[in-house]
Every structure is written in C-alpha cells, then in structure tokens.
Amino acid sequence: MSEKIILHVDMDAFFTSVEQVDNPLLRGKPVVVGADPKGGRGRGVVSAASYEARRFGIHSAMPISKAFRLCPTAYFLPPRFDRYVELSNMIMKILESFSPCIEQISIDEAFLDCTNTVNLFVSKENIAKKIKHEIVTSTGLTASIGIATNKLVAKIASDLHKPDGLTICASGEEKIFLAPLPISKLFGVGKKTQSLLQSLGFYTIADIQHSSENYLHGVLGKWGVMLYRFANGIDTRVVEPYSTVKSVSEETTFDEDSADEDVIIATLTELCDRVIRRVRAQHFAFKTITLKIRLEGFETYTRSKTIHDYVKDMITLQKEIMRLYISFGRGKRRVRLLGVRVANLICDADVQMSLFSCRDEQKIEKIETVIDSMHHRGLNLLRASVVKPPEKIAIIHNDGKKGKH
Numbered sequence: 001m002s003e004k005i006i007l008h009v010d011m012d013a014f015f016t017s018v019e020q021v022d023n024p025l026l027r028g029k030p031v032v033v034g035a036d037p038k039g040g041r042g043r044g045v046v047s048a049a050s051y052e053a054r055r056f057g058i059h060s061a062m063p064i065s066k067a068f069r070l071c072p073t074a075y076f077l078p079p080r081f082d083r084y085v086e087l088s089n090m091i092m093k094i095l096e097s098f099s100p101c102i103e104q105i106s107i108d109e110a111f112l113d114c115t116n117t118v119n120l121f122v123s124k125e126n127i128a129k130k131i132k133h134e135i136v137t138s139t140g141l142t143a144s145i146g147i148a149t150n151k152l153v154a155k156i157a158s159d160l161h162k163p164d165g166l167t168i169c170a171s172g173e174e175k176i177f178l179a180p181l182p183i184s185k186l187f188g189v190g191k192k193t194q195s196l197l198q199s200l201g202f203y204t205i206a207d208i209q210h211s212s213e214n215y216l217h218g219v220l221g222k223w224g225v226m227l228y229r230f231a232n233g234i235d236t237r238v239v240e241p242y243s244t245v246k247s248v249s250e251e252t253t254f255d256e257d258s259a260d261e262d263v264i265i266a267t268l269t270e271l272c273d274r275v276i277r278r279v280r281a282q283h284f285a286f287k288t289i290t291l292k293i294r295l296e297g298f299e300t301y302t303r304s305k306t307i308h309d310y311v312k313d314m315i316t317l318q319k320e321i322m323r324l325y326i327s328f329g330r331g332k333r334r335v336r337l338l339g340v341r342v343a344n345l346i347c348d349a350d351v352q353m354s355l356f357s358c359r360d361e362q363k364i365e366k367i368e369t370v371i372d373s374m375h376h377r378g379l380n381l382l383r384a385s386v387v388k389p390p391e392k393i394a395i396i397h398n399d400g401k402k403g404k405h
Helices: 014-022 064-070 081-096 124-139 151-158 174-178 191-199 205-209 213-220 222-231 261-281 314-328 358-376
Strands: 006-011 031-034 046-049 075-077 102-106 109-113 143-148 166-168 247-258 284-295 300-311 335-343 394-396 402-404
Touching: 006 081, 006 124, 006 151, 014 031, 014 046, 014 081, 031 064, 046 064, 064 075, 081 102, 081 109, 081 124, 081 261, 109 151, 124 143, 124 166, 143 151, 151 166, 151 174, 174 205, 205 222, 213 222, 247 261, 247 284, 261 284, 261 314, 261 335, 284 314, 300 314, 314 335
Parallel strands: 031 075, 143 166
Antiparallel strands: 006 109, 006 143, 031 046, 075 394, 102 109, 247 335, 284 300, 284 335, 394 402
C-alpha cells in the first residue's frame, strides 16, 4: 500500500491580501477587514488582519475597537465577500486540476489527496510548487502548503513557515516532526485549553507524547484520548471530496470571552454570511441549521433546527440562528466561541422551490440591500447580508471619515 500524500493548501491572510492585490496602494500597509471602528467606538470584530497589522497585535475575532486602539493608522475596510468567493472559486478550480480528491474546509483553505496523482508531477515537492505558482500567477495571491501522510500533520505543517511557505513532513517522521512544537499547534487547543494543559505540565507536544493515553483519558475524558493520538501524529480522517460533504460551517473564537451583545450578534451575522456564500458557491441548499456556543469554562452547547423546505438564503439562516441564540438563554455567562453550521445538503438544482417564487426571491434581495444600507447609516439593525462589493475600495481613516481609493 503506497503512502498517503495529503496536502493542506492555506491562503495567506486571504481577505486582506485580496484587498492589497486589488488596490496596490495598500501593499505593505496594515490592513484590517471587519466592522467600522468608528474612531475606536465601533462594535463588531476583526474578520482578518494583514501581516503588517498583525505586527501591532491585531488578529481575527478581536473587538474592532481594540484593533483601532492598537493601530489607529491602519486601513479599516468593510468585507467584500463576493470578491473573496470569486477568487476562492478560482483557487479551488486550480486545485482540482492537481487532484480530483479535494476537500474545501473554508473559503481560503483545502485538503488534497494527491496519492494517486503525484507521479504525474514527478514528486510531492514539485506538485506543491506547481500549485503555488498557478495560484500566484492567476490571482496574485500567495499560498502556504503543508504535506504529510495525514490531514492533521499537513495542516500543522502549512502554518509553520507562513507566508508563502512549503513544509514537508516525511512518512514515518510525524512524531518527531510534532515533538518540539507548542501544544497550541494541536487541533482544538486554544488559549484556555492551553492554560489547562499547562497546569497539568504539558507545554510541548513532546510532553503529551511522553504521557499516556490512559492518563489523559482519566483527566480529560474522550478528548484526552484524541489529544494523545493527535500528539503522536495519528489521524485516520480521510479527505472527503465535494460529493461527500455533509455540512458547511464557520466558527470564531473570541480573543477574550465576551458578554457584549452587539459583538455577539455582529459575529453571528458575519458567520451566517460566510456560510451562505460557501453554500451558494458550491451550489448547495440546506434544511438543518445549527448554532454552536462555547461559554467561559469550556462548556460547549449546540442547538439545531430542521426546517420544512430546502433553502439557501441569508434571511432564513440568520432568522433561525437568532431564534436559536435567543432561546439558548446564556444569562450573564460570557461567550468564548460561536459557530454556525448548515447540514442536510442537496444540490440546489434539485430543489423544488416551493418556499419562494422568483418574485419572492427578488423581494428577499431587495430587503437584504435595504437592511444593509440602513446598517451602514449607523442604525443598530441585524444585517441580512454583509457589505455589497463597492465599485471602489472604501477606506475608513482614523478620523472616522471614509474616502475612496
């Protein structure tokens, strides 16, 4: 049996890199995509930060007001998701030319199983170099690629030498490759989990490797078993092509646990928008909607609803997610993570449009546009869709005024 050759392709600072490619004046400048900072008084969160902005400590899911305080001279831009989806589709088409076995896991990253196609490109290193070349030639964007025998190690590898990196973990070297890395590199280990593990004496992945599966199961339950296996480079998950995709999801972990209702609502709205655009890009419709909430103290809850008809519109998704959130009743507990997932997918061409006529769909588009416009005039409304792509890039300067470039 030939060794598996799994690639994880991850675009570098995707949203902000798109803005810098589309507007060369932004290259080399700190760029933040997200909510309007309103001179440091804005609500909402950072969707993405360029590498230049990250040097100031800005990162995704950070409150936009904090990002403004860290770098008031940064260029704060509204998201242009239609443009991001357009380029994402181009990139996925490129990846499909290297392997039919591709699993897109977000708008800017995907796994490829190149086990059966690598010989067409001489070597696994060569196939990665060709992918990177095709992407930058076609879009002007750079990608970082990790190569390993499984998804876990490939994903960790892709993150080690960003931007524009290429990292290969040889077969049989997974445990050695992972050993010196901090525990935060493992799937599912965020800041709070990291603190918990450090309190148990685990600082590097090697520390977990030197423990035992029984011990970790005793202190962490089933998650401890998974953690031990991941630390030892064991991951049996396969790359699932489009045809076997069972759900589409997006989630965000806050930099600090939040009880700010405006930030929570804005984040849920953005997550809904990301999900919808991925659903439309892959020509899906869905019936099952799930809200995921992780509270302070690592308590994680999910709330789901299966609706009567297959849908693919933002208004329905957002309405149901807000209903699930309100019915959850978090009280005064702070929120650590939010996620939105849709499942029970079918190809949208197979949908019998019993819910909306063409006229109804046109009404929905008009409603979304009106609500979007009202939101940008400063009214505290839930957006039905995130900003429509402007003809010119709107840049919010540190005086709170907008200019076009």
